Structure formats: structure tokens, C-alpha cells
Amino acid sequence: xxxxxxxxxxxxxxxxxxxxxxxxxxxxxxxxxxxxxxxxxxxxxxxxxxxxxxxxxxxxxxxxxxxxxxxxxxxxxxxxxxxxxxxxxxxxxxxxxxxxxxxxxxxxxxxxxxxxxxxxxxxxxxxxxxxxxxxxxxxxxxxxxxxxxxxxxxxxxxxxxxxxxxxxxxxxxxxxxxxxxxxxxxxxxxxxxxxxxxxxxxxxxxxxxxxxxxxxxxxxxxxxxxxxxxxxxxxxxxxxxxxxxxxxxxxxxxxxxxxxxxxxxxxxxxxxxxxxxxxxxxxxxxxxxxxxxxxxxxxxxxxxxxxxxxxxx
Amino acid sequence: xxxxxxxxxxxxxxxxxxxxxxxxxxxxxxxxxxxxxxxxxxxxxxxxxxxxxxxxxxxxxxxxxxxxxxxxxxxxxxxxxxxxxxxxxxxxxxxxxxxxxxxxxxxxxxxxxxxxxxxxxxxxxxxxxxxxxxxxxxxxxxxxxxxxxxxxxxxxxxxxxxxxxxxxxxxxxxxxxxxxxxxxxxxxxxxxxxxxxxxxxxxxxxxxxxxxxxxxxxxxxxxxxxxxxxxxxxxxxxxxxxxxxxxxxxxxxxxxxxxxxxxxxxxxxxxxxxxxxxxxxxxxxxxxxxxxxxxxxxxxxxxxxxxxxxxxxxxxxxxxxxxxxxxxxxxxxxxxxxxxxxxxxxxxxxxxxxxxxxxxxxxxxxxxxxxxxxxxxxxxxxxxxxxxxxxx
Numbered sequence: 001x002x003x004x005x006x007x008x009x010x011x012x013x014x015x016x017x018x019x020x021x022x023x024x025x026x027x028x029x030x031x032x033x034x035x036x037x038x039x040x041x042x043x044x045x046x047x048x049x050x051x052x053x054x055x056x057x058x059x060x061x062x063x064x065x066x067x068x069x070x071x072x073x074x075x076x077x078x079x080x081x082x083x084x085x086x087x088x089x090x091x092x093x094x095x096x097x098x099x100x101x102x103x104x105x106x107x108x109x110x111x112x113x114x115x116x117x118x119x120x121x122x123x124x125x126x127x128x129x130x131x132x133x134x135x136x137x138x139x140x141x142x143x144x145x146x147x148x149x150x151x152x153x154x155x156x157x158x159x160x161x162x163x164x165x166x167x168x169x170x171x172x173x174x175x176x177x178x179x180x181x182x183x184x185x186x187x188x189x190x191x192x193x194x195x196x197x198x199x200x201x202x203x204x205x206x207x208x209x210x211x212x213x214x215x216x217x218x219x220x221x222x223x224x225x226x227x228x229x230x231x232x233x234x235x236x237x238x239x240x241x242x243x244x245x246x247x248x249x250x251x252x253x254x255x256x257x258x259x260x261x262x263x264x265x266x267x268x269x270x271x272x273x274x275x276x277x278x279x280x281x282x283x284x285x286x287x288x289x290x291x292x293x294x295x296x297x298x299x300x301x302x303x304x305x306x307x308x309x310x311x312x313x
Numbered sequence: 314x315x316x317x318x319x320x321x322x323x324x325x326x327x328x329x330x331x332x333x334x335x336x337x338x339x340x341x342x343x344x345x346x347x348x349x350x351x352x353x354x355x356x357x358x359x360x361x362x363x364x365x366x367x368x369x370x371x372x373x374x375x376x377x378x379x380x381x382x383x384x385x386x387x388x389x390x391x392x393x394x395x396x397x398x399x400x401x402x403x404x405x406x407x408x409x410x411x412x413x414x415x416x417x418x419x420x421x422x423x424x425x426x427x428x429x430x431x432x433x434x435x436x437x438x439x440x441x442x443x444x445x446x447x448x449x450x451x452x453x454x455x456x457x458x459x460x461x462x463x464x465x466x467x468x469x470x471x472x473x474x475x476x477x478x479x480x481x482x483x484x485x486x487x488x489x490x491x492x493x494x495x496x497x498x499x500x501x502x503x504x505x506x507x508x509x510x511x512x513x514x515x516x517x518x519x520x521x522x523x524x525x526x527x528x529x530x531x532x533x534x535x536x537x538x539x540x541x542x543x544x545x546x547x548x549x550x551x552x553x554x555x556x557x558x559x560x561x562x563x564x565x566x567x568x569x570x571x572x573x574x575x576x577x578x579x580x581x582x583x584x585x586x587x588x589x590x591x592x593x594x595x596x597x598x599x600x601x602x603x604x605x606x607x608x609x610x611x612x613x614x615x616x617x618x619x620x621x622x623x624x625x626x627x628x629x630x631x632x633x634x635x636x637x638x639x640x641x642x643x644x645x646x647x648x649x650x651x652x653x654x655x656x657x658x659x660x661x662x663x664x665x666x667x668x669x670x671x672x673x674x675x676x677x678x679x680x681x682x683x684x685x686x687x688x689x690x691x692x693x694x695x696x697x698x699x700x701x702x703x704x705x
Contacts, residue, residue: 216379217377218426218471229416
């Protein structure tokens with residue numbers, strides 16, 4: 001009994017069970033715990049403790065010079081929210097746009113690789129991931145060149161008279177693409193696309209292509225087959241991919257910093273500002289982080305509940 | 314020699330006949346289906362039989378529209394469907410691996426086609442269909458929760474409910490174990506008789522084809538070797554391929570020495586054999602004489618053999634397996650593979666006959682009328698090794 005439960009990784013019931021067992025079988029299997037230990041330790045030190053510190057700091061008071069004291073100052077949250085709700089909204093909007101564009105671009109790509117890739121599948125997926133071998137920062141800075149005023153993109157957009165329209169709705173600024181919301185979203189989409197594609201590809205690749213034939217056989221046009229068969233079966237990938245994109249995108253501020261302007265400041269930048277530049281901002285920064293975490297968690301939960309339960313296997 | 318495929322009561326050349334006219338399918342330089350012409354009468358149970366890679370599944374897929382023919386035309390009744398998209402054809406398929414939609418329950422799987430066509434009274438029809446395949450109680454289960462046999466019946470129900478002009482079955486029983494397969498064969502045949510639709514069944518299992526089909530087309534290398542009723546194919550194979558692939562055959566090659574009325578005499582290594590002209594594919598030159606194992610009897614000496622029988626001497630029993638209903642012998646013959654089967658098969662009914670032990674010298678004999686004659690220029694072993702694969 002005890003040997004069995006230990007094998008399953010469940011803590012064995014000690015005294016009573018051990019007594020009834022012959023001594024030979026009493027040796028417990030410690031391997032599962034041993035293998036888990038480093039990860040658990042890591043999570044405690046770098047996840048549980050920081051969360052605790054961060055939440056605790058969000059209700060403290062004080063300054064860098066005088067030190068901080070836990071005074072349960074809940075007003076930090078109200079102060080932070082009142083001062084930075086615009087940045088919160090922008091972060092969520094950018095993350096939402098980024099997720100939507102990643103999904104719109106990533107789904108066809110993953111679909112193509114999974115069903116039409118044939119023996120090139122692995123190579124094509126590698127190509128999706130290969131850019132990540134270069135530093136995130138360098139790739140984002142490269143977008144400065146790509147979107148610069150004398151670059152091809154700005155030239156093409158302005159000669160097609162698209163820039164006028166995008167500037168009118170506030171996506172770009174005047175005759176520039178760089179230092180605009182559009183540039184920030186472009187950079188985010190570029191950086192997060194692999195995170196959307198990978199889970200999508202994994203779930204699409206698992207779908208038996210013969211189900212497409214069954215759909216065609218049962219009066220479904222290719223589009224109807226996708227709608228009725230492929231999409232529901234790829235929902236785990238859609239949910240996984242959008243979460244893996246949305247969650248880091250909400251907190252991302254590198255793209256906004258490098259490709260944006262003073263009007264594209266996102267919550268990450270505000271937190272950094274409070275934390276590093278304001279000697280009394282430490283608690284506010286923590287409160288902002290906690291609000292961000294809570295908001296993200298709430299959105300994710302609602303989303304998973306809406307999208308997740310119905311058609312998933 | 315009238316094909317049994319024509320069902321009594323159906324008008325001849327009915328509007329629902331499935332016709333393939335000179336259909337060819339090439340994949341690159343490989344010709345999967347080579348200039349096939351077929352006519353399958355409405356309401357018949359038709360089997361395409363052949364080893365893997367013979368083009369039978371490709372033929373089926375061209376009928377369903379999942380594959381486009383390189384050349385040739387396909388007609389359903391008067392209507393040409395060659396270029397019609399699969400989702401617009403009045404044809405449904407039972408797929409080899411069933412291809413049930415894993416995210417839908419059994420009810421929704423079966424209702425799928427009806428819903429796409431916007432048919433009314435989906436519930437009533439689905440319930441009726443699930444009753445027909447005896448799965449009404451499992452309507453709300455997901456496919457993964459069903460056994461192979463149950464999934465197979467769902468696949469049949471999902472296709473059948475659309476009342477297609479032709480139901481295509483692509484090795485639908487391949488994944489089932491032997492006992493379940495036998496049961497499903499009978500069940501499928503029952504359903505076909507009940508609904509009266511045209512079934513086109515692709516299989517590599519010759520027993521399955523013979524059990525279920527009215528007409529069998531034996532395919533080999535993209536062509537139809539022979540087409541006919543199970544009995545015709547078994548008793549009068551047109552080629553060594555059919556003789557070996559469909560059941561077993563004992564084949565001996567020889568030279569025609571004479572023709573006397575409706576009897577042909579041939580000489581095989583000094584042994585004289587006779588066969589009816591009506592069962593011979595050639596009447597002169599090289600000929601291959603064949604006889605099915607259950608037609609052959611064993612004798613210990615000449616005196617026990619009825620007059621006029623074909624006799625082969627010099628055999629030694631090399632293996633005897635008692636399988637209850639019969640005893641199956643392998644008899645080693647005193648010749649090489651250039652003459653004929655080195656080991657002849659003999660099935661003797663277990664009617665109280667003496668069982669011969671391995672090592673016993675025996676004579677093989679059978680009534681000349683049981684002999685068929687094939688063109689002598691063919692490979693004696695064609696289709697023989699494939700039969701092992703089919704039986705597996």
C-alpha cells in the first residue's frame with residue numbers, strides 16, 4: 001500500500017500502513033519528491049516570496065531615505081489608480097490589439113504549417129522560432145529602422161495615402177509611423193507572434209486531416225468544415241496561444257518605450273517610473289503591480305470560462 | 314453468367330446507377346488507377362477487392378470527390394459528377410478510421426450531415442437511425458467513449474442518414490477484431506438489404522468481400538483483374554492472380570495436347586489431365602490447370618480412385634492440420650516451381666475419413682469438371698503472397 005501510493009507521488013500514510021507491510025516493501029520511492037524539489041524551491045524563492053513582498057509593499061508608507069513601514073495604507077491603490085488609469089487602459093488596449101492581430105496572423109500560419117507543411121513542418125516551425133535567438137531588445141530596436149521616416153514602410157504607406165487615415169484615427173502621428181501607437185502594436189505583434197503560433201500549431205497538428213475529408217463528405221464547404229470541425233478542435237490552441245500572448249503583452253513596456261512616444265506610455269513604464277525615479281513611489285509601484293496582476297487574472301479567468309469550457313474536449 | 318448485382322424489382326439501367334468511364338488517376342509518375350470502366354447497378358452491394366496499393370481506395374475517393382480523376386468521367390445515373398465538389402455529391406463515405414468528430418457527441422455526429430443541409434426533423438431521423446444501428450442509448454456519449462465496433466456503427470449511421478445515392482465503405486471493418494468483424498459483416502449486409510441503397514465496399518479481405526457483396530471487382534495494379542459474383546470468381550478465376558488471391562488454388566502448368574469435344578487434354582510433365590472446354594481460358598499451347606483445395610481428395614493407391622479422375626502421383630504429405638470441420642493437408646509434389654505449386658493444398662471434409670500423417674505417400678485426385686484452365690503465359694505465383702497479407 002505505502003509503496004504504491006509513494007509511486008503515484010501521493011504522500012504515503014505513515015504509521016498504520018507501514019506496520020502492516022513486510023519490511024522489504026517499506027522502502028518509499030523518494031524520486032518524485034527529489035525531482036520536484038528544485039522547482040518547488042525555485043518557485044518559493046522567486047514567486048511566492050516576491051508576490052508576498054510586493055503585496056506587502058503595496059500597503060506600506062515611507063521613502064527611500066527614511067525607510068518603509070507597513071501601515072496598511074490602502075490609499076496607495078486609490079492613488080495609483082487615479083494617477084495611472086489611463087496607462088492601465090492603454091496597456092490593456094495594446095495587449096488586446098496585439099493578441100487579436102497575433103491570432104489573425106498566427107492562425108492561418110499555424111494552419112498552413114500543420115496541414116500543408118508536409119515534411120517541411122519542422123523546418124517551418126523552426127523558422128517561426130529562430131528570430132527569438134536574437135535578443136528581444138535588438139529586434140525591437142531594429143523596428144526603429146524598419147519604421148523610420150525614410151524606410152520602405154513609411155514610404156509605401158504615405159504614397160498609398162494610408163498614413164493620412166491612420167493619423168486621423170490616432171494610430172500614427174503625422175507623416176511618421178515611428179513613435180506612434182501603431183509602431184508599439186507592430187513591435188508587440190512581432191515579438192509575441194511565436195507565442196501565439198506555437199500552441200496553435202500544437203493543437204492544429206493533432207487534428208486528423210481525415211476529419212476535413214469527413215466534413216467535405218458531409219456537405220461542408222472548406223470554410224464550413226473549418227467553422228464546424230477545425231475551429232472547435234483547435235480551441236485549446238486558441239485559448240493557450242492568446243493567453244501566452246495577452247498576459248506578457250499587458251505587462252510589456254519595452255515596445256512602448258522604444259517604439260512609442262510620450263502619449264503611448266503603458267502601465268509598465270509608469271511602474272518603472274514610480275519605482276526608480278520617485279523616492280516615495282515604491283508603495284505606489286507595488287500597488288500598481290498588484291492591480292495589474294489582479295486585473296489580468298480576472299480577465300483571464302473570465303476568458304477561459306467563456307471560451308474554454310464549452311467546446312473543449 | 315448474369316451478374317447478380319442486378320436487384321430484382323429495380324428497373325434495368327435505373328437512374329441511380331454509378332458509372333465510371335475510363336477513369337485514370339496518376340500521382341506524379343505513379344498510375345494508381347489505370348483506365349477503369351465500371352457500372353454498378355442501383356441497390357447492389359459491390360466490393361472492390363485487392364491488396365494494398367492496388368488502387369481500390371483511390372477509385373473510391375474519386376467517386377466521393379475527395380480525389381479528382383486525371384482522366385475519365387464519373388456518372389451517377391444520368392448526371393455527371395466528375396467535377397462536382399465532394400460536399401455537393403449525393404454520396405457519403407464510411408471512413409477507414411471512422412473519422413468521427415471527436416468534439417461532438419454521437420447524436421451530433423449522426424445529425425451533422427442533416428444539419429448542414431438544413432433538413433427538418435433532425436431529432437426524429439437521428440433517433441431512428443441510432444435505433445437502426447442499435448446505439449440509441451449512447452446518443453450523448455463522445456466517440457472516444459465508445460468501443461471500436463460501436464464507433465464503426467456510428468460512422469455507418471452518420472453516412473447512411475443522409476440517404477446518399479451511393480454509400481462508400483473504405484475498409485470499414487479493418488480495425489475490428491475477427492469476431493466483431495464477422496458480426497459487423499452480417500449487420501452491414503442486413504442494413505443494406507433494409508435500406509436498399511447502393512453500397513460500394515473497399516476491402517483487402519477476400520472472405521469479407523465474398524460474404525457481403527453481390528458483385529466483386531478484383532483489382533490489381535490499378536486495373537480490374539476480374540469482375541463477377543463471388544461464386545463466379547471463385548469457381549472460374551480469369552487469371553492466376555485471382556486464383557491465388559481469392560481463396561487458394563493448386564496450379565500446374567502444362568501443354569494442351571488435344572481437344573475432344575468439350576474436353577481439353579493437357580500434359581504436365583508426363584501427367585495427363587483433362588478439363589472442360591467451358592472452364593478453359595485457352596484451348597491450345599501453354600495452359601495452367603487449376604483446382605481448389607477442397608475439390609481434391611487423397612488416396613493411398615490407384616484402386617481407390619474413381620475412373621476418369623485427374624490423378625497426380627508422387628506426392629508426400631508434408632503437413633496435416635486438423636481444424637475440426639476439415640483436415641488441411643500440404644502435399645509435397647515431385648517437381649520444381651517451374652511446373653506448378655511445389656506443395657499442393659488439400660482440404661478433406663472431416664466425415665470420418667482417415668487422417669494421413671506427414672510422410673505418407675499419397676495420390677491426389679479430383680473430378681476433371683472441377684478443373685479450370687488459365688492462360689499459360691502468366692506467373693504462377695501472382696497474388697499468392699498478397700493473400701497472406703490479406704489474411705493477416
